[in-house]
Amino acid sequence: MSTVIKEMSQQPAPVIPPGGRFGTRHGQALLTFFSVVSAYAMRVNLSVGIVAMTDKSSNPDFPELNWDSSTKGIILGSFFWGYLVTQIPAGQFAGRFGPKYLLGGAVLYCGLLTLLTPLAALKGDWLAVFVLRVLQGLGQGCIYPCVNTHLSKWAPPPERSRLFAFVFSGTQLGTVITLYVAGQLAGGPGGWPSIFYVTGIFSVIWALLWLYVGADSPSEHKSISEEEKNYIQTSLIHSSANSKSMKVPWKKIVTSVPMWALLLTHLAQNWGFWTLLTLMPSYINAVLGFDIKSNGTLSALPYLGNFILTLCFSWVADKINQKEILMLSTARKMWNSIGLWGGAAALVLLATVARSVESAVTLLTLAVALNSGTFMGYLTNHLDLAPNFAGVLMGITNGISNITSILGPMVAGFIVTNEKDESEWRIVFLISATVFFLGNSIFVLFGSTDVQTWNNPESKEQKREGATA
Template structure:
């Protein structure tokens, strides 16, 4: 008998065969559509987040953009300040975002955040012209506030839609959207900046893409399976029963703040997330400058080659996800071993690769690009590592846990570019960049070591916290299509 089955005609055939079984091997269902929409959400979010990393090169270098477009005299410290300002707002809404997503549903929260961010992105060229770098910083802070809800909302959506069997794979697919958005934006920004459209179009194109996504999300997404208007009864029963939802009732639990903050496995997760963000965002925000200043690449090659490492990361996400599924399906390794193995691949291989990168000179373009591709590409393994560990530890509080760790981790995203701005007082000096790479390697090493030794994958006792509210998830009108099994 299917777990929690009520033997009614909605969820069973006449011989009591659960129709939820039909959805188990489904190639593309509504749950997959939600993950596709989340993939697109992260694509546009990262496009709007990283567009400035390449655009700022064109905005401050007359040789990198078309005549007729304004060029600004911003020094390296000012540029680092601008690049880091996004995260000042981003960290503020992480924890509230997790709480709001669990309390009111992730659909509306994500829609509001990315819609407003899209409008702000469209305004950046005008703000730079009117108010200079100070107004650009202000807009980027507001963008960060809007995007701070993205990861908590995505984690909450995944915890409601992905069954335990599909969780690792679907999570990896969703979060690969961040690499796809990075690849598209970094790969096209240089060409756009040097085209007749000029650097302002970098912001216009990404802002319009975000607006188009918002329309699709409003029409096709739902916070939970019970709230989706076109889901089949079979798929709904399969998802809700797999997740342990009984009689269409969603239980909302008190957040066990003290237990979370005193949990050592959660502390290890927080530290490894911080280590990851330091390395990842240093590479993402500073590599265009490094390749332009040290390797002497023009803006077109700079943008395209800066995108290659993230293309490798996007592709390797699917390879690592398939390998993890194969190992788990055949019971070759435990869940704990899988998380730690792939996290080690994602942190310690880049750690080793970054060390020789500091000794590359401008005559060794190919070697530098290869090392960057390898370093960044391997980090995708962390999507099957620490990135899903929030749901392992406490699926009932996944959004809140992601909000906490992402908040702390993005403090590193603020500090890292500022640290580069302090260390690299002469951006053409390879020795100064060498110090940056050595520091990144050390942080990767100690963060992952802590996760290997002390990280856990078992649900923690505080996952089952007291219920403060139970609601009928079908309180709002829902039209369920029963795929040929109507009453």
């Protein structure tokens, strides 16, 4: 009972939103949504692109690169070596100086590197592409911590699930659009190089727009109404206006049990998610036997399902929270279980039951679509635990979790020595299902939505006052 009372006492006091119109906060959310769309377009362009780059039959007018399965696995995982490095520093930087310029600069930098990819592949072979993808990873490591820091100042708790899930659903829309369009571009007159030109140009345009109209917080936006600014700032009762000057409580973060539960479920999610995302086009091509254009469409289908379910689930999640149908902790764990245990069940069925193309495509779609529950689960939990350090927490978990973003596809690459051997793919799916199951089990047992005491560390002045009292 005491736990229930404690959690209810931490719920923000009711604040009436300003009308039902499209507000400045929604405009900022829309902009950050497209930053995530852009980021994922640049991440996944190689998943379809590498199929066309190494198989001239998709478009005989463009060169074929002689990369074997092992080399392709190394290239596909190279992005995460850079991505791993900059997460935590980016979270600190965004918290201290604001996310606007770091986010805009990171997307612009990655867009320019994406434009160079065809030249690197043709003139420098696989090693040049490897280096280029590592450099892109370094830039993209700044994006999630910046977005999380931005949302911590712009997303009022009554709308948090919807705004947060909408912004991060850009991962799915970016994936859907890129996987589909990449397949069409690879088979079209521009060939596989056009995949990188289109995604690179889109990212450069977004970055320039963001640098012009983005804002770190409502208080720094030039045209937001006083009514909306007051609504947002009054709602954010656990987010301090002085968070930029707060010292990060590293020791307390490292020894926090809920933080460890959040990190471990993030590790599990990344293993399965990136294994499927990077290798699904190869599975669809080699096992299911679809050409490059059909491959792009089928690869995009699961992520379209994920995008649609994310929007539906987030609306339901906010209604559940507003009406207090479930405790916040129960709701977070329920959504996370749908995402990871549901995804694990679909992968087990794919490995053990599916015997037709139709059933394989259906179960792949279901495994990825149900994964949308994690947006209302562990991904929002950073803001629950410590709104003042949301960017730092995202930097920690998203940075460290990229160990499994690398290991998942790499292990799968070692297992699948013959891409047409279904038995090898079954092992990959069962391993991912097991990791999903274990990761969510830890979150259910040890996760929490209580705002942590270290969210508001004492200032030096407070410590001096306490010492002299």
